[in-house]
Amino acid sequence: MSAPVISNPPDRPWIVQKYGGTSLGKFLGAIASDIIPSYIESGNRVAVVCSARSGESKSTGTTNLLLRAALEALRPRAPDLSSSMPSIAPSPAGTPGASTSDRINPLTSQIFQKSASNGAPQASSSRSGASTPSVRGANSLAGSFSSLRMSDEGPQLFNATVDQIRDDHFKAARAVVRDEALLRELEDDLEYDCERLRSFLLAAQIIDEISTRSKDIIIGVGERLSCRIVVAVLKDRGVDAELVSLENIVESAADDDETRSADGQRQLGQPFYDRLSKRLGERLQECGDRVPVVTGFFGVVPGSLLAQVGRGYSDLCAALCAVGLSASELQVWKEVDGIFTADPRKVPTARLLSMITPEEAAELTYYGSEVIHPFTMEQVIRASIPIRIKNVENPAGVGTIIFPDPPSEEGEGSAEELSRSPSRANSISEQQLRRGPTAITIKDNILVLSIRSNRKTISHGFFARIFGTLDRYGVIVDLISTSEVHVSMAINGDIRGPVMDRMTKELQIVGEVSINRDMCILSLVGKHMKNMVGIAGKMFSTLAEGNINIEMISQGASEINISSVIDGRDAVKALNLVHQKLLSSSAAAPTVGPWLV
Known part of the structure; x- marks a missing residue:
């Protein structure tokens, strides 16, 4: 294996690149050989944030498989563990507030915690003589569980999923890593992580x-x-890379980490993200x-990462890294050239x-x-910090x-400020010329x-009863239209x-209910539509x-969105x-400048 020849230049601006699972699954070779090295060689320091790899279908994506393994661990196929369960010291009896999941924490910390610096075992697996205590402890624990992996009915359900x-x-890994020594080391690390996952599921x-x-914790695998594969491929292509595992980056909770939303739900407050971004940087x-x-x-953040952020937590991680590094740009690499005036698969002239603007993107x-x-x-x-959407299949595209x-007021946005942000300066010409709609989109299903009130005159409790019922069933209203005794709401059809x-x-206690299915929401979006009469x-x-x-029909209070249900x-x-009629090249205002595609 030749020594890496490409590394981040010192004292240069940072660019944070986020790659999704599909991009890593299909285009990792091009990402490691062309995209990342080209940005480094052009004088940037690059940080890469990775999602879990996607599969050939949505159900075979890594995250979905991990969720499936978690469910399979709790299915009623486990053996009777009373006689063969390894000795695990329980929490002291009578510990206040100690739940079952709390008592397993010492066990899971042995199984699942690695070095906070890079998450890799300090010694390799069987190829390296002696192991470190943490690796030896995990291997020993996995061995003690091995007798429990088979039940009277056959192997545990989750074993096949982990395999x-x-x-x-x-x-x-074998498809993209060419150096045999790197590949062997990578396979050892992948095997180690999967065995830790298996032991963790057994403990659960x-x-x-x-x-x-x-x-x-299971999802984080x-x-x-x-990332292990990405690091190996970069090293294989001559790029000096380091795995940064963030499983221990959240050290402790502070008093202002959580706030309460209007509906009483617990949410992480901005001070938490400010501290986290600084630590990430x-x-x-x-x-x-x-x-x-x-x-x-x-x-593991307070209140659960999945509950607080959802499946898009890797995008948020990239954003926080960009803030912590004061990056010049956050790049989100996808399989499309960027954002279009409409879905190009449905509208050929998009x-x-x-x-x-962020408001329009939202x-x-x-x-x-x-x-x-x-x-x-x-x-x-x-x-x-500007966000740029890029295409892994067309890296040269803007x-x-x-x-x-x-700023629209004269005197704001000085030449000095614009010179420090070329992307901002180059985008001004388009925004100053575009005063109509920006894009149109469809929300299906x-x-x-x-609901029509069953009273001739509306009562003060009419709307309260309706939205109280929707809230109990967790229904989110996309659009609403009301009259004195009638309300119509567009909601998800799932x-x-x-x-x-x-x-x-x-x-039906409140009024007469009717449902129209198989509808869609057509939304025309544009921050400057308010400047166009009759749009x-x-x-x-x-x-x-x-x-x-x-x-x-519904129009947002900010006049940024006009929506209709059809x-x-x-x-x-x-x-x-x-x-x-409204967004084609002949209907829209022309755009000029270096960003013209």
């Missing part, structure tokens, strides 16, 4: 419980496995001239947008276009920049729930039949000319009609 995860990563099976904290700086390859999973995300989670954008935009509008039946019965009229008249009936069968037709 599938391991084999998928072995296959991926013994206590018959997987808490939210445990589920977070996917990012660590992914310090940790990545410790890598020196090596390229940090960072796990998108950043530890155009690539060189720049879009609206497009909510109403059907997969952009970036609004909370993730908020973290970097607060630090004045992509789409997400950044706020330039919508149903319209309408609600299960029994749940919808029970909810409908409760609502809503043009949109609705265009739909009328196409003989498309409108079920509901029949789902007319979705593609409506998209093309409105795009041709």
